[in-house]
Amino acid sequence: MLKLNQVSAQYNILTGYVKAVDKVDFEVRKNEIFGIAGESGCGKSTLLKVMYDLINYPLEIASGSVEVHATDRKGLPVIYRNGEIHKSWWKDISYVPQGAMHVMNPVTRVRNQFFDTISKFHGVKNKKTLEHEITEYLRELELPPDVLKAYPHQLSGGMRQRVLIALATFLHPSIVLADEPTTALDVVVQRGILTMLSQVQKKLKNSMVIVSHDMGVHYQITNRMGIMYAGQMIEVGPTDRIFNEPQHPYTKMLINALPRIGDNSQKEGIPGTPPSLKNPPAGCRFAARCPHATELCRLVEPDRVNVGEGHYASCHLLN
Numbered sequence: 001m002l003k004l005n006q007v008s009a010q011y012n013i014l015t016g017y018v019k020a021v022d023k024v025d026f027e028v029r030k031n032e033i034f035g036i037a038g039e040s041g042c043g044k045s046t047l048l049k050v051m052y053d054l055i056n057y058p059l060e061i062a063s064g065s066v067e068v069h070a071t072d073r074k075g076l077p078v079i080y081r082n083g084e085i086h087k088s089w090w091k092d093i094s095y096v097p098q099g100a101m102h103v104m105n106p107v108t109r110v111r112n113q114f115f116d117t118i119s120k121f122h123g124v125k126n127k128k129t130l131e132h133e134i135t136e137y138l139r140e141l142e143l144p145p146d147v148l149k150a151y152p153h154q155l156s157g158g159m160r161q162r163v164l165i166a167l168a169t170f171l172h173p174s175i176v177l178a179d180e181p182t183t184a185l186d187v188v189v190q191r192g193i194l195t196m197l198s199q200v201q202k203k204l205k206n207s208m209v210i211v212s213h214d215m216g217v218h219y220q221i222t223n224r225m226g227i228m229y230a231g232q233m234i235e236v237g238p239t240d241r242i243f244n245e246p247q248h249p250y251t252k253m254l255i256n257a258l259p260r261i262g263d264n265s266q267k268e269g270i271p272g273t274p275p276s277l278k279n280p281p282a283g284c285r286f287a288a289r290c291p292h293a294t295e296l297c298r299l300v301e302p303d304r305v306n307v308g309e310g311h312y313a314s315c316h317l318l319n
């Protein structure tokens, strides 16, 4: 299980701070795929880095904490908090970053990338045994073992992404974080990646977090999801409820903008732009774009309101 307790994170830039994640508080349960959606620049990738504890300058945690709940070698419960989550990388929590090409070493064959990573985080094993285990795992995931001999540039974008997912899940981590796993891939390849992620999750019965700006991805694969707006998690709920009974005006507008079979009406985007994260406004951050905003919304930040089983949203209209 992964737990975020009122986490705020910011980029320390020369002229101030970009407050990319603001008081985010939710948990990812065992045996589920949790999606994080929201428009470009709302803080999705930063939130994933915070969850993985990949905190490098200029990013810093301003307040709050992240907890990875795992079990140690003896099967006893252990909690890794931010600052020590790196001890659980690959074994308990792994991360598939955005852009498969850029994260693989271009001059190293896939086999050696597996060996290097696994021996670094899991202790060196007999190479032959390890190669056999990797080959078997690739076969289970329906990947041709020949990919091990290839350099990353010799693989298609979809195959590179599959290899990264295989690498990230080889040690059977209980939490897998994937940042925009289908972006820049055509729809057929996208479908294959989503199917693979879903199969891996079912096999490992672990927790997966998928960041995507594409609501279609969330609809197809996630069990629960969170909607981010301007650094804040403004609504969290079961995916079917988010799509069928969205509560926050921003979520409603996101859902209404989606094309539907048989509906030929002209779809409109959400007018306006999100606020600057360098100097976010007081009150509700969506107020300037919200058709229902009142004076209260512009002045007072809304609290989270429960709107159903495991479903909550931060909006004054819900009180």
Ligand SMILES: Nc1ncnc2c1ncn2[C@@H]1O[C@H](COP(=O)(O)OP(=O)(O)OP(=O)(O)O)[C@@H](O)[C@H]1O
Pocket: 011, 013, 018, 020, 038, 039, 040, 041, 042, 043, 044, 045, 046, 047, 058, 213, 277
């Ligand atoms: N290294 C950095 N230095 C300063 N600001 C940054 C840095 N990286 C990201 N930001 C800012 O932090 C905010 C959140 O960015 P982030 O990449 O997390 O958003 P996102 O929702 O993942 O967007 P996208 O979907 O475009 O990747 C944005 O305002 C972005 O400009």
